[in-house]
Amino acid sequence: MPEECKDSDLILVCLKTTANDYMLKTLPKLIGPNSVVMTLQNGLGNEEEISKVISADKIIGGVAFICVNRISAGKIDHSAFGHVKANGFNKNFAPEKLRAVKELFEQSGLDFSIEENLHELKWEKLVWNVPFNGLSASLGGVDTRSILAHQPTHAVAIELMKEVILGAKTQDVILDNKLIDENINKTLKMGPYMTSMSIDRLNKKPLEVEGIIGIPLRKAKDKGIKLPYMENLYAELSYYNASLIK
């Protein structure tokens, strides 16, 4: 496959971040002089990883707030949402290429918007990902409705959102506190949604712990801010990942 795709115009990275080693080995086989790489992976640090194999000004970062599960090979269950928001990883990304990508998505019937601040986009998505992916996995592989139906885990989900907003602030990303209510309400509307981490946990696969929890936690820690709820979640989920290797 890699050889056939040599010198692609657009390489869309949809791999889990747990496959980033594989991604870094595979990308160089696909990249040509005109290629741009776009990542829609969860969490922080993926654009930085990709910049090890292609110039930073050829990378698009993005988030897809979408409820989608792969049921089996080639079978996808898309239950809610789906808007993609993106921007170049740095200011030197050619705007006409970004517009071309937007058109490509829109021609396929998908919502796509170019947002001003990629950094903010990534942190904003963590407001959902940290509590719901994190808790759904640490509780053993449960759905989002179950987290919100039990008062103590519901309360911890809110504390985790507050910590993400605090962590973002250490990186000069100012997120609105109303995101907390918005995310809770949005999640209540999803019904009993199984997050990707929850499904991975049930399938005894490695969890995307570093990008979603570890990197944000360390970024805040480097600025002298302690995030106890996230630290706890990180401890548990990284313990689980480590136990898979043994």
Add this chain to the structure above:
Amino acid sequence: MPEECKDSDLILVCLKTTANDYMLKTLPKLIGPNSVVMTLQNGLGNEEEISKVISADKIIGGVAFICVNRISAGKIDHSAFGHVKANGFNKNFAPEKLRAVKELFEQSGLDFSIEENLHELKWEKLVWNVPFNGLSASLGGVDTRSILAHQPTHAVAIELMKEVILGAKTQDVILDNKLIDENINKTLKMGPYMTSMSIDRLNKKPLEVEGIIGIPLRKAKDKGIKLPYMENLYAELSYYNASLIK
């Protein structure tokens, strides 16, 4: 059985706190005018529960720091430690009766000491119970060595000990910070010890969440002190207990 033991001199409560409803139903059948009741159960709140069925000045509270697992009916594996520390639940407990209990234990070859402050004893034991019972269960049923071998869970164990010491302070119990190192070192010596909560988790039994984590957490909260690591642990373990009932 209850009828045969009617009017016992000493009733020793060794039930798990998850059986406290059963305990409250059974105790009245055993209690006579000369009875005293001694509890060696984990956590806070048991003496208060027992005082619903017998006068508070007939209750002894105690802690047994002991590594012991029931392998099967009548078969006990005692792997380390075993000293029992106790005192009357209130100041009116007859000192001669306390001395008689001490002699009874010592005649059986067991270490038993009468300590000044029962309140302090109970909190001091939580410094071990909260992190090691709590984490061993939230990690899915693991041993104490595994918790300490993974740096992030080791760090969380220490944070939990700090929170217990902080919680104790809200109840005017001043615990020495050196308890943290002492408990870590003691636990390292235990080797791969399976805590009672860990075993209960593996056997899909209810966990002693309220006495060990819930009550201390709420006592601190009532004094305006937030304990995030314990709150997180409480959320997870109470979620597990609730999921057993469904």
